[in-house]
Amino acid sequence: MAGSVNKVILIGNLGADPEIRRTQDGRPIANLRIATSESWRDRNTGERKEKTEWHTVVIFNEGLCKVAEQYLRKGSTVYVEGQLQTRKWQDQSGQDRYSTEVVLQGFNSNLTMLGGRGEGGGQGAARGGDFGGGYGDDYGSPAPSRGGPSGNRGGSSAPSGGGFSRDMDDDIPF
């Protein structure tokens, strides 16, 4: 299929601390439960109404798992960008069941902490620290401007001093 897009963008709060587990070959997988909610005033009664939607987010991307583990806690506000995926499984009685999740994997995913009130405390407490646009300190840029802010790019116009000193390929932590 030429030209398919499958994208989910959420901003919401974690209902619980992230759950991190590992595959048999040691790769981390993180699960988040995220609430988004909307409120409005009922036209007839004038009452304030609110509806909360819960989302399951599954993170396969190793760098983003680290972000989840280090920075996110119950109550944290996050920006999540991933894909919709429906997984088939069997319940105890052998019946087919389906679960739809927001999956973060590969290049078109993102996870960024937006603050919020994580329960904090201890060494692993959530903090609003800079983590490089969605990555831990040890990770490269998600999309730096080649040549920098005054970046003069391409063609014959020689970058003035700056230049394109680095290859983003190596900076992308997937």
Add this chain to the structure above:
Amino acid sequence: MAGSVNKVILIGNLGADPEIRRTQDGRPIANLRIATSESWRDRNTGERKEKTEWHTVVIFNEGLCKVAEQYLRKGSTVYVEGQLQTRKWQDQSGQDRYSTEVVLQGFNSNLTMLGGRGEGGGQGAARGGDFGGGYGDDYGSPAPSRGGPSGNRGGSSAPSGGGFSRDMDDDIPF
């Protein structure tokens, strides 16, 4: 919750003609099944792999239901913008089940035909016709520039009385 976002963007093809039904008070509801797919080359075997994901889209917005009914058919390519919603229901044995759908309702929804090869034929066949940025011909603009193309906004330049033919009110539940 201050500042929640719940947004899904899909571009894909319809696996079947839209299904339209009506509520008791006459409002239309459309269901679409949309496939998105990705392909890649396996690192080890060099084989071409493909994975298709199926999405259920439910349209409550009346104008967008009309678009679905008039223009979309099995095979049509569409752009869809909506929200994730998980609905709880009971199966025959009384067990709780959950279904996650992409819901188009209210102001932050969109449905636009992008062409594709609907099965066509007959009076209702899909066509790549102009439908006003996601709306049927009888509908107004999704977001015209106040004051029109040469729209000169704000300040002293009074918008020249423009206006739009129709009230989307009925479709927008705020």
Add this chain to the structure above:
Amino acid sequence: MAGSVNKVILIGNLGADPEIRRTQDGRPIANLRIATSESWRDRNTGERKEKTEWHTVVIFNEGLCKVAEQYLRKGSTVYVEGQLQTRKWQDQSGQDRYSTEVVLQGFNSNLTMLGGRGEGGGQGAARGGDFGGGYGDDYGSPAPSRGGPSGNRGGSSAPSGGGFSRDMDDDIPF
């Protein structure tokens, strides 16, 4: 053109208080300056680099202007969803100039405060309060579930008369 999309999503901080002005017929227009920034570690030098991008956001939507006026201040963190528009104007010497802005107008726009450290103080200070998913308290829902939280939609289950207090019509120029 069948099927065009023009969408910008920003999360960033206000570099200054919103500027509100009015058209001759009294409609408000708000201007925001929003910074987004990215940081990364330089591959060669190991230095931490950061680049900030500044965006001009213009709000024609009346409800969202109110949100800007009441809740946003220098330093506020916001989620913005709008469209790219390039405006042509003449400088003092009569030369054509172009400015590209993110425009919030019509149904596919959104503005939501995400917290942040507005400079606050006084009656109009920014606060992280709930403002209905991007709207002031007096505004309706951006996209409530027809029928409410337990909303059982379509078919025979008649939506229980719900409704919404206000007509966004004035803000939505279709």
Add this chain to the structure above:
Amino acid sequence: MAGSVNKVILIGNLGADPEIRRTQDGRPIANLRIATSESWRDRNTGERKEKTEWHTVVIFNEGLCKVAEQYLRKGSTVYVEGQLQTRKWQDQSGQDRYSTEVVLQGFNSNLTMLGGRGEGGGQGAARGGDFGGGYGDDYGSPAPSRGGPSGNRGGSSAPSGGGFSRDMDDDIPF
């Protein structure tokens, strides 16, 4: 800044063939001019109105440059996902000027052909061919499902046969 997002999503048509140039060190850069347009019916006059917006898209990502070069032509319909960037330059008279562009660079970018009627003909004609979800044939997956369709992932629940046979890291073409 913790948690910044800068994202542009466009679907539109190319006003001209892509322009490809190269940096001094041989990296390709592609420029696209993309039109998005909206139409509506004027409420007062009943006339059909249309407004077209032109966008400049600059592609630094090498894989996406190849896609542009091989598949896109004047008239092609494309999906573009990138970032807003404003570049400062000096005109002949030495005055500061600014241009805002949609930049595709790094991991959160995408370019996908959606069909459309490129002018075609010759060896380089646009075609609706599969290019791997936005990448040329020689590139890996943008986001394959780890373990494949029946992929049962993580933890102690032994993947039934499947498993995590491959590392996406190597499949990402940046």
Add this chain to the structure above:
DNA sequence: TTTT
């Protein structure tokens, strides 16, 4: 300058 595209597209419908």
Add this chain to the structure above:
DNA sequence: TTTT
């Protein structure tokens, strides 16, 4: 069940 779509599409390439």
